[in-house]
Structures are given as C-alpha cells and as structure tokens.
Amino acid sequence: MAVNNPISGLNKIFDNRIRLxxxxxxxxxxxxxxxxxxxxxxxxxxxxxxxxxxxxxxxxIKVHKGFIGRKTNTTYAITKTGSKSFNEHIEALEKMIKGFK
Amino acid sequence: MAVNNPISGLNKIFDNRIRLxxxxxxxxxxxxxxxxxxxxxxxxxxxxxxxxxxxxxxxxIKVHKGFIGRKTNTTYAITKTGSKSFNEHIEALEKMIKGFK
DNA sequence: ACTACAACTTTGAATTACAAAGTGCTTTTT
DNA sequence: AAAAAGCACTTTGTAATTCAAAGTTGTAGT
Known part of the structure; x- marks a missing residue:
C-alpha cells in the first residue's frame, strides 16, 4: 500500500451519499x-x-419496529460497530482534508 | 429542498473516491x-x-503535456473552478461532520 | 367501502466503475 | 540494430451500483 494514498482509509460503504x-x-x-x-x-x-x-x-445500523399507539413505527439507530466504522471513515476524511489545509 | 438535508451540498463528481x-x-x-x-x-x-x-x-483539472529532456511528461493541475468546487464540497462535508461533533 | 399512508419488495433500466488488452511513441537494454 | 520496457493513453467488455417506478401488505381515517 502506498504511504501517501489519501483515500486508503475510506470505507467503501460510505462512498454512497445516501448511506453517508x-x-x-x-x-x-x-x-x-x-x-x-x-x-x-x-x-x-x-x-x-x-x-x-x-x-x-x-x-x-439496527431497526426497531415499534408502535405509536396501534400504528406501526419503524425507527433506525446506529450500532456500536456503525459508530466505530463511521468515525474511522470521518477520521480518514479529516486526515485527507488536513493534508491540504 | 429539505433544510436538514446533510448531503445536499455535496458534489456528485466527488462521490467517487478516485476523483476525490x-x-x-x-x-x-x-x-x-x-x-x-x-x-x-x-x-x-x-x-x-x-x-x-x-x-x-x-x-x-487541467493537463499539461511537457517534456523532461526528450521524454514526454504529462502533468495535471487543479483549475480555479476545480479549487472552488472542491472547497465547496469539503465545506459541505465539514458542515455535515460538525453536525454531530 | 374507499382513500391514504407507511414501510417495504421486486423489477428493470440506466449509469458507473473497472480491469484487461491494445496502441503509438520513446527510451533503455542487450 | 533489435528487443524489451515504460508512458499515457483508448477501446472493449463486463460487473457492480444506483435508482425510479410499480406492486405489496397492513393499518388508519372518513
């Protein structure tokens, strides 16, 4: 792996803007x-x-299928793994950004 | 446009990691x-x-086809537009990141 | 009973990304 | 001088990704 590769720490799953x-x-x-x-x-x-x-x-992320009264209500939350992975991605991004600040 | 949309300022051309x-x-x-x-x-x-x-x-970006001695040497540089667009993208990213810092 | 909304799944099409192979030119090696 | 190798591509073909639209199931409201 090249030492200078600014994108090597980025997580491919977060390349997509909606998932991001x-x-x-x-x-x-x-x-x-x-x-x-x-x-x-x-x-x-x-x-x-x-x-x-x-x-x-x-x-x-994890899904929680609950109710508001009798009406179904699906909510989404981040998991521990999710937090970790996302933070790593953000750190890689920040590192990349700092490279030229 | 939704006011809270965290990804609306991102430039689609920079969704790709290689271009980024x-x-x-x-x-x-x-x-x-x-x-x-x-x-x-x-x-x-x-x-x-x-x-x-x-x-x-x-x-x-702009391309410059030059020489090193007699050998062709192609170099790439960012344009003014490129700087501007990229900075805007980075600012959108930072805004998104700051949203949860 | 009908309409509407919520949260999906399925389908299909368009776009994107990428590797591999081919090209033309030059330089280096033998 | 011939062969091999490097540079900067282009072309080709395939695989993966993305997305909208339509269909589905269940509940709620009127």
Whole structure:
C-alpha cells in the first residue's frame, strides 16, 4: 500500500451519499423514523429502503419496529460497530482534508 | 429542498473516491505526473485515465503535456473552478461532520 | 367501502466503475 | 540494430451500483 494514498482509509460503504447521509443523521439523532429519514434526505422510499438494508446487513445500523399507539413505527439507530466504522471513515476524511489545509 | 438535508451540498463528481483522491492530491501539489498519481492512488492506468478525463471535461483539472529532456511528461493541475468546487464540497462535508461533533 | 399512508419488495433500466488488452511513441537494454 | 520496457493513453467488455417506478401488505381515517 502506498504511504501517501489519501483515500486508503475510506470505507467503501460510505462512498454512497445516501448511506453517508443516513449515518450522519443517525450519529446526531438516536432514533429516526423511516419517514423522517426519507424527508431529510429527499429520496424515494424504495431507494432509501435498499440503502437501509445494505447498512443493516453490514450491522452498521439496527431497526426497531415499534408502535405509536396501534400504528406501526419503524425507527433506525446506529450500532456500536456503525459508530466505530463511521468515525474511522470521518477520521480518514479529516486526515485527507488536513493534508491540504 | 429539505433544510436538514446533510448531503445536499455535496458534489456528485466527488462521490467517487478516485476523483476525490486526485483532487485532494492536486490541492496539495501544484503539478503531479500521471505516474505519480497512479502510484499514490494505487489504481490501474486505464481506470485513472478515465477519471482524469471526467475531471478534465468538467474543467476541474487541467493537463499539461511537457517534456523532461526528450521524454514526454504529462502533468495535471487543479483549475480555479476545480479549487472552488472542491472547497465547496469539503465545506459541505465539514458542515455535515460538525453536525454531530 | 374507499382513500391514504407507511414501510417495504421486486423489477428493470440506466449509469458507473473497472480491469484487461491494445496502441503509438520513446527510451533503455542487450 | 533489435528487443524489451515504460508512458499515457483508448477501446472493449463486463460487473457492480444506483435508482425510479410499480406492486405489496397492513393499518388508519372518513
């Protein structure tokens, strides 16, 4: 591995802007509903659902299917692994940015 | 546009890690040869060439075909537009990051 | 009963990314 | 001088990714 490679620490799963957005939202907010994510990120529900699935399969986020009264309410939260992976990615980004600041 | 959308300021051209890497390298180093970029980023030459072409077509970088003695030497540099676009992207990223710091 | 919303899954198409091989020119090696 | 190798590509083909649209199931409201 080249020593100077500025992108070697980046996590491929976060190359996608929607997945990046989800992670950044879930880092600030403990639990966020599907619908809120959809509105914040301005994506179609199908598109969002597949990205959430990808993140869940990689154990970066977890799903909680709950209720508000009798109505189903699905919320998403970041996992420990997710926090760790995302922080590493951000650190790699910051390192890259600092390289030229 | 949603007010809270953390990814709306990101530039799609920089979603790709190789193009991101090129820009970050060219922000620190005024002129970098094709071969140096290739080694730093650890990519195949064909792959690098297409990404450089994309960046050039968008006027984010410029190519200089020169010589070292009699040997051809191609170098790449960032353009004014490129600097501006890249800085905006980085600022959007930082804003996103600061959102949860 | 009908409409609407929520949270999906499935399908299909378009775009993107990438490796591998080929090209033309030059330089170095034998 | 011939062969091998390097540089900076281009072309080709495939694999992966991304995304919108439509379909699905279940609940809620009117």
């Amino acid at each position: 957005g989800v992670m950044s939202i879930l880092t600030v907010n403990e639990e966020v509903s599907f619908n809120d994510l959809k509105q914040m990120l301005e994506v179609t529900d199908g598109n969002l659902a597949t990205h959430l699935q990808t993140l869940e399969e990689s154990k970066l | 890497g090129v820009m970050s390298i060219l922000t620190v180093n005024e002129e970098v040869s094709f071969n140096d970029l290739k080694q730093m980023l650890e990519v195949t030459d064909g792959n690098l060439a297409t990404h450089l072409q994309t960046l050039e077509e968008s006027k984010l």
